[in-house]
Amino acid sequence: xxxxxxxNMMLQTAMRYITIIVFAFSFYLFFAGHNSPGGGFxxxxxxxxxxxxxxxxxxxxxxxxxxxxxxxxLIGIGLLFGVGTGIASMLFDYPFLTQFFDxxxxxxxxxxxxxxxxxxxxGVYLVVVGAAMSIIxxxxxxDE
Amino acid sequence: MTLxxxxxxxxxxxxxxxxxxxxxxxxxxxxxxxxILPLVLFIYYLNYLxxxxxxxxxxEYVPWVPSLGIxxxxxxxxLSLLFALLITGIGVLVVLYSIYYLADKKERLNNFYVYxxxxxxxxxxxxxxxxxxxxxxxWEATSISSALLISYWFHRExxxxxxQKSMFITVFGGLSMLGGFSLIYVxxxxxxxxxxxxxxxxxxxxxxxxxxxxxxxxxxxxKSAQFPFHIWLPDAMEAPTPVSAYLHSATMVKAGIYLVxxxxxxxxxxxxxxxxxxxxxxxxxxWGSLQxxxxxxxxxxxxxxxxxxxGMIMSLLGAGSAAYYFNDGDNLLYTTAIxxxxxxxxxxxxxxxxxxxxxxxxxxxxxxxxxxxxxxLMTFMPITATISLFGLAAMAGIPPLxxxxxxxxxxxxxxQASQYGIFNLDTWGMFLPIIAWIASIFTFLYCAxxxxxxxxxxxxxxxxxxxxxxEAPFGMLISPxxxxxxxxxxxxxxxxxxxxxxxxxxxxILPGILSVGxxxxxNITHWHGFNLELWxxxxxxxxxxxxxxxxxxxxxxxxxxxxxxxxxxVYDQGYDGLIKGSQVITRAQITGRLRDYFVYxxxxxxxxxxxxxxxxxxxxxxxxxxxxxxPYMWLVLIxxxxxxxxxxxxxxxxxxxxxxxxxxxxxxxxxxxxxxxxLALTQLLIExxxxxxxxxxxxxxxxxxxxxxxxxxxxxxxxxxVSVGVMMTLVSIxxxxxxxxxxxxxxxxxxxxxxxxxxxxxxxxxxxLVDFRGLDTMLEILVLAIAALGVISFIKxxxxxxxxx
Numbered sequence: 001x002x003x004x005x006x007x008n009m010m011l012q013t014a015m016r017y018i019t020i021i022v023f024a025f026s027f028y029l030f031f032a033g034h035n036s037p038g039g040g041f042x043x044x045x046x047x048x049x050x051x052x053x054x055x056x057x058x059x060x061x062x063x064x065x066x067x068x069x070x071x072x073x074l075i076g077i078g079l080l081f082g083v084g085t086g087i088a089s090m091l092f093d094y095p096f097l098t099q100f101f102d103x104x105x106x107x108x109x110x111x112x113x114x115x116x117x118x119x120x121x122x123g124v125y126l127v128v129v130g131a132a133m134s135i136i137x138x139x140x141x142x143d144e
Numbered sequence: 145m146t147l148x149x150x151x152x153x154x155x156x157x158x159x160x161x162x163x164x165x166x167x168x169x170x171x172x173x174x175x176x177x178x179x180i181l182p183l184v185l186f187i188y189y190l191n192y193l194x195x196x197x198x199x200x201x202x203x204e205y206v207p208w209v210p211s212l213g214i215x216x217x218x219x220x221x222x223l224s225l226l227f228a229l230l231i232t233g234i235g236v237l238v239v240l241y242s243i244y245y246l247a248d249k250k251e252r253l254n255n256f257y258v259y260x261x262x263x264x265x266x267x268x269x270x271x272x273x274x275x276x277x278x279x280x281x282x283w284e285a286t287s288i289s290s291a292l293l294i295s296y297w298f299h300r301e302x303x304x305x306x307x308q309k310s311m312f313i314t315v316f317g318g319l320s321m322l323g324g325f326s327l328i329y330v331x332x333x334x335x336x337x338x339x340x341x342x343x344x345x346x347x348x349x350x351x352x353x354x355x356x357x358x359x360x361x362x363x364x365x366x367k368s369a370q371f372p373f374h375i376w377l378p379d380a381m382e383a384p385t386p387v388s389a390y391l392h393s394a395t396m397v398k399a400g401i402y403l404v405x406x407x408x409x410x411x412x413x414x415x416x417x418x419x420x421x422x423x424x425x426x427x428x429x430x431w432g433s434l435q436x437x438x439x440x441x442x443x444x445x446x447x448x449x450x451x452x453x454x455g456m457i458m459s460l461l462g463a464g465s466a467a468y469y470f471n472d473g474d475n476l477l478y479t480t481a482i483x484x485x486x487x488x489x490x491x492x493x494x495x496x497x498x499x500x501x502x503x504x505x506x507x508x509x510x511x512x513x514x515x516x517x518x519x520x521l522m523t524f525m526p527i528t529a530t531i532s533l534f535g536l537a538a539m540a541g542i543p544p545l546x547x548x549x550x551x552x553x554x555x556x557x558x559x560q561a562s563q564y565g566i567f568n569l570d571t572w573g574m575f576l577p578i579i580a581w582i583a584s585i586f587t588f589l590y591c592a593x594x595x596x597x598x599x600x601x602x603x604x605x606x607x608x609x610x611x612x613x614x615e616a617p618f619g620m621l622i623s624p625x626x627x628x629x630x631x632x633x634x635x636x637x638x639x640x641x642x643x644x645x646x647x648x649x650x651x652x653i654l655p656g657i658l659s660v661g662x663x664x665x666x667n668i669t670h671w672h673g674f675n676l677e678l679w680x681x682x683x684x685x686x687x688x689x690x691x692x693x694x695x696x697x698x699x700x701x702x703x704x705x706x707x708x709x710x711x712x713x714v715y716d717q718g719y720d721g722l723i724k725g726s727q728v729i730t731r732a733q734i735t736g737r738l739r740d741y742f743v744y745x746x747x748x749x750x751x752x753x754x755x756x757x758x759x760x761x762x763x764x765x766x767x768x769x770x771x772x773x774x775p776y777m778w779l780v781l782i783x784x785x786x787x788x789x790x791x792x793x794x795x796x797x798x799x800x801x802x803x804x805x806x807x808x809x810x811x812x813x814x815x816x817x818x819x820x821x822x823l824a825l826t827q828l829l830i831e832x833x834x835x836x837x838x839x840x841x842x843x844x845x846x847x848x849x850x851x852x853x854x855x856x857x858x859x860x861x862x863x864x865x866v867s868v869g870v871m872m873t874l875v876s877i878x879x880x881x882x883x884x885x886x887x888x889x890x891x892x893x894x895x896x897x898x899x900x901x902x903x904x905x906x907x908x909x910x911x912x913l914v915d916f917r918g919l920d921t922m923l924e925i926l927v928l929a930i931a932a933l934g935v936i937s938f939i940k941x942x943x944x945x946x947x948x949x
Contacts (some may be wrong), residue, residue, distance in 0.1 A: 026749075029825075034905035039913065045829035072936065075929045082922045096879035097918040101904035111902055117914040120921075127925040128631075130297060131932035138936050139840050 008057065015057035030125055034113075040121035044128025051133055060141070061112040071133035079139040080128030146204040148218050151188050152272055154181060155265030159258045166254035174253045175243035178261065182235035184270075189228045196222045196648040203274065203338070212277075212475065219274035222648025226486070227271035227395075227402055229645075230493050234394045235264050237623035240794060241501055242386035243509065244620035256296060263289035267395050271402055274336040276325040280318065283363070283854050286399060287314040287720045290391050294383040305378035309715070313366050321363025321403075327356035328410070341409045341655065348414075360403070361420060369401025369426040370458060374451040375711045378435075381443040385504030388443060393450050393496035401454065402488065403463050405653045413468030415566075420563070421462030426579045428455025433586035435709055442513040442598065444504040445590055446496070452587065453492050456554060456580075460485035463561035463576070478564070479654060481557030487650045488550035490641065491634060495538040495547060498627035499594075503622075505616040506598060508799055509879045511609025515593070520603035524613040531598040531624045536633045540591035540688070541584065541681065546634035548681075554580060555677040576884070581680050588688030596692070743864055752866045753875065766881035777817060784810040797842045805835040821907045910946045 028041030057061055086097040101115035158181050166174045195202060209215075214822040220228075241261070267291055269282030287310075295307035325335070331350045332340050340347065347353060362371075369377040380392050391397070404421060409439060411417045432452025464482035504526050506521065507513045522529045538547030558580045563572030571742040593829050603613065615621075631881040634641065691698075759762060787807040794800045806832035815824035893918065899908045 002235065016757040033907060033910045037825060037907065037909075039907070041823065041913075042822065042825045045826070045833065049829065049832070060610050072932070075932055076245065079929055082925055086918070086922065087743075097917065097922070099903060099915045115904055115920075117903070117905070120914050120918060121910075124921060124925050127929055131928045134932050135935045136833075136837065137839070138939050139837065 015053055019050050019054055022046065022053070026050060030121070034108070034115065034117065034120060040124030043118045044125040045132060046135075047129050048123070048132040051129075052136065055137075055140075057109075071130045071137065074126045074130030075134070076130075078123045078130060080127075081123030081126060082120055083123075085116055085123065109121055145206055146218075148202070148204045148220070148272075148665050149206055149216065149783075151185055152218060152268045154185065154266055155261040159261040159265070162258045162261065163254045166257075168437045173247070174241050174257050175239055175246070178241070179236065179258045180241045181261070182239060182264065184234045184468040186229065186232035186236060189225060189232060191642055192220050192225050196220065197227050197285040197644050199648070199651060200273070201652075208278070213275075213278045213329075213333075215275055215336075216278050217274040217336065218272045219338065220272065221652040222645070222650070223405055223652040224271045224404070225491070227398070228268060230398075230490070231264060231395050231432040234390060234493060234497055236625060237497065238386045238390040239772075241389070241620060241623040242384070244617055245386055246384065250892050256293075259289050259292045259296070260387070260390070263293065263391065263396070267399065270399055275341075276337065278330065279337075280322050280325060283321070283367075283399065284315070284318050287311060287318055287367075290314070290380070290396055293387045293391060294380045296384055297382070298389065299384065301383040302379070306376070306382045310376040310380050313373055317363040317366025317373065320359045320366075324359030324361075324363065327352045327359065333355065337406065339412075344410055347410055347441050351814070353411075354416060357417065358420075360407060360411070361424075364400035364403040365424060366400070367403070368397045368454050368458065369428075369451050370400070370424050370455060371431050372711045374428060374432065374448075375715055376711055377451055378439075378444050378447040378709070379712075381441075381447050383444070385500060385507065388447075389497050389500035389504070392447065393500055394493040394665075397450060397454055398457075398489065398493075401457050401461070401485075403560050404458065405485075408465050408468075408653050409655055412465035418466050418469075419461055421465065422459045422576065423462075425455045425457070425459025425462055426576065426583075428452065429459060430579055431455075431581040433583045433590065436590040437586055437593065438706070439590075439823045440515055440517060442506065442518075443500070445515075445594055446499055446503060449587070449590060450492075450496060452488055452583065453488070453496070453539075457485050457488055457492070458559050459576075459580075460488070460554060461653075462805070464654070466561065466564055466827055469564075469566055469677075478560065478652065480553060480560055482650050482653055483646065484550055484553035484557045485688065486646050486653070487546075487553060487641075488654065490645070491538065491546040491550045493629070494627050494634065495545075496632045498531055498534040498624040498631065501620075501624040501627070502528050502535065505620055505705075508620070509610070509616055510613055512607070513584070517604060517607040518598045519601035520599070521613065522599040524603070525599075525615050527615060527621055527625075531621075531628050532595060532599065534628045535624075536595050538635065540588045541684065544635050546631055548637065549635065549638050551584065551675050552681065555584075555680050559676055577676075577680070581684065584684045585687050585691070588684050589691050592688065592692045593695075623805075684695065699796075713944060743860065746864050746868050750871050753871055757874070757878070762878055764878045764881040764885075764886060769884040780810055780813055780817065784814070797845065798839070801835060801838045801842060804838075805831060808835075820909075822907070 026043050026046030026049075029038035030038060030040060031038075031048055033039030033043065051067075054066075058066075087098075089098040089100075090096055097120075099117045099120070101113055101117070103113050105113045106112045158178070162178070163173060165177050169177075192202065198590070202218075204218045206216045206218075217233055239257075242260075246256060261285060266282045266285035270279055270286060273279040273282060291307040291311040295303045297303050308312070328340060328347065329335055329353055332343050332346045334340060334343075347356070350356075364371040377397065381388055383392070408417075429452050432448045432450075432455055436445050436448035436452060439448060460481045462481075464479060464485060467478040472725040503513060505525070507520065509525065509528075510518065510521070512518065534545065538545035539547045541551035555577065562576045564573065605611075605613070698821055784807060787803050787810065790803055791800055791807075794803060808827065812824045812827040812831065815821075815827055845857070895908050895912060900906060900912045903911045905911040
């Protein structure tokens with residue numbers, strides 16, 4: 001990722017819209033994982049791709065302002081989610097990583113299934129985003 | 145822990161306190177503190193004399209590792225008591241001598257006495273242990289402490305060389321001995337020597353008898369410097385003289401003798417034992433005496449003379465073991481050799497100890513031990529000269545000293561052995577006395593050389609390192625005087641030891657020969673008529689004197705000039721060859737090229753798997769259970785194979801990356817065809833990310849070089865890669881065929897049925913990943929996290945130039 005040329009109007013304008021679509025799709029993949037193809041890993045990679053095209057279109061300095069946190073932090077948070085889900089089940093005298101699910105009536109959505117597996121998957125999601133982004137960014141930023 | 149145990153380990157306990165005594169009582173020579181212990185121990189062990197004299201034994205049990213049958217059981221009988229008295233008695237004298245010998249303030253006395261006490265304790269342990277493993281432990285402790293003592297002046301290169309050599313050889317023997325002990329355990333199920341002797345039938349009947357015997361003998365022969373393992377002993381002469389006197393003449397080298405005597409009841413009685421020990425002993429005897437004649441260094445002569453005398457004792461033990469063969473009442477006749485062995489053991493310790501001390505005095509007072517520089521010391525050092533004269537006369541076998549008596553007994557034993565009429569002795573037996581006789585001539589010769597070259601002739605003061613030669617201080621002379629007194633006393637009254645020490649020792653070497661209450665007839669006399677032995681002794685004197693008189697003529701021969709033992713050359717070459725050989729092998733194998741190691745691994749894998757498949761007939765091809773192949777699958781497959789095959793022929797990095805990427809996308813398509821949407825999605829994304837990564841990284845690399853690989857290397861590469869491919873294909877085809885044959889159903893049915901019911905999800909893959917097998921996933925994200933952190937630390941935390949971890 002070299003310095004982006006000054007005039008990249010077309011690319012940058014297009015990316016603003018494309019990114020939103022990709023983000024939306026990645027969230028869809030993440031939440032749909034339990035019943036359709038998708039899940040934390042794929043969703044995470046897709047989110048990483050969305051970030052990546054942003055980095056391609058805009059300068060690294062701008063991106064630093066937009067995303068004020070370090071991606072390596074995501075790895076730690078993700079691991080905490082993964083392990084935390086496992087430990088939480090132990091608090092209720094169940095074996096490590098026992099998952100629970102139930103259906104709750106939520107207005108507008110109807111009966112929605114909520115499962116602890118989702119929080120585990122969130123951990124996977126965060127680790128994948130964090131790892132992919134920090135690897136690529138650190139390699140890309142190596143020549144600075 | 146009984147008193148006997150405490151007594152045996154007391155040298156170790158005192159050794160702990162030596163550094164403290166050395167540090168806080170600098171004014172007093174540390175040796176004085178040490179001196180008390182062997183004296184007390186000597187008196188303590190003397191208390192056992194009445195017990196063993198009456199044929200009694202003492203056994204004290206202390207468990208160590210009872211579950212393995214390893215116990216610190218101490219056993220006192222005639223043989224072990226004899227050795228214990230030798231160790232402590234000579235120990236007293238040597239410590240006393242060392243106090244004056246190492247009087248120099250610069251000597252590191254704390255090290256010296258710690259090593260010496262370690263050695264003394266280990267040696268006591270060896271002779272008193274009844275348990276083979278405990279004996280082995282103490283045995284190795286003597287090897288280690290001996291090496292430490294040899295390298296006491298560790299700044300000298302030759303000391304280190306000698307210590308290393310003795311360590312290698314004795315530890316080699318020690319380990320063989322451990323193997324022999326293990327075999328004995330396999331045969332009898334016990335480590336206790338008492339019990340093994342009680343169940344000796346188990347040993348003699350076993351097919352492991354010969355291997356066990358050879359291994360144990362290897363230990364004994366290396367320790368007591370038997371041919372051809374004797375080479376370490378002359379090099380051990382770099383040790384301080386008290387050490388040489390103690391370890392390398394009186395005690396440690398006799399550990400092997402002790403072991404052979406100890407296991408005679410187990411292995412003795414057969415032709416193999418008789419011939420191996422007798423021949424090894426006689427070879428050592430004659431080789432040692434021949435080498436001793438050539439040496440120019442006083443201590444080297446004494447070292448080879450020790451080798452030779454040890455061979456003599458060993459051959460006597462071998463000849464005496466034949467007593468076991470005869471079960472009738474006459475077998476008492478054949479015990480003369482054992483009597484001679486025990487008697488000479490005592491005599492050798494007395495006169496060799498005094499001779500080493502005298503040599504040390506000469507070295508100390510003149511600064512050299514080279515007999516070419518010495519001469520005429522008799523008038524200046526009369527006491528030392530007298531000591532040497534008696535010691536040498538005893539060694540040469542001149543009446544009425546004790547050496548004469550044991551030499552006569554030696555001849556008697558050998559002559560008797562040649563007339564046994566068993567073990568093919570009627571054919572070869574006549575050589576035994578002849579070899580013994582020739583060796584005795586050379587013994588006489590080198591004894592004469594030592595005395596006349598050192599003490600007679602002219603004083604060559606200009607060649608010595610001192611300005612004035614004077615007699616040694618009295619303290620240094622006490623120990624050799626005591627030993628020489630013993631030489632004379634034992635010589636004049638040989639029977640004072642007969643029933644107190646020699647007979648009990650013989651009874652423990654040859655148990656079961658006598659009926660209860662009987663005694664061996666020990667009657668050593670100076671005069672036993674005009675028989676063959678007398679003429680042999682006279683012949684030794686005559687020819688010995690003749691050879692010494694004509695020395696001027698034959699000393700110009702090359703034989704006399706060079707001192708090197710041929711086996712030293714063999715050892716050095718072998719040592720160098722071992723190092724060079726292993727270097728050659730290592731260099732050929734550890735090339736430092738990753739490619740080579742990869743080839744090793746692949747070749748090994750291929751050979752192992754093909755061997756297994758052929759051996760157990762593992763090939764199988766089954767066309768049942770195969771699914772039909774649709775035409776479009778062929779298209780994907782051909783494209784995939786094409787892209788894989790193309791990669792090795794591409795000379796451009798970018799193209800290679802893109803082609804690899806194409807193969808990855810084709811895999812994603814295959815996942816789609818085989819209805820794995822999650823995998824297909826993941827594969828697609830991962831392939832994209834990794835292609836981007838490759839491009840990012842490869843931008844920085846130089847262009848691919850035109851291959852300059854040799855054609856032979858290319859062919860090897862081709863063969864290896866093709867064979868790995870073929871192997872994996874065959875394995876998977878066979879595995880598939882066998883898998884469909886077993887008839888086990890897959891566990892997938894469970895997941896399909898329970899995915900919704902138990903985990904509330906329709907996506908079975910995802911449910912397995914997060915619910916059924918969530919632990920795997922958890923650890924996989926950990927792997928991902930570690931990889932990311934690894935990349936970050938590789939790139940961000942590079943060392944700057946000149947930095948080091």
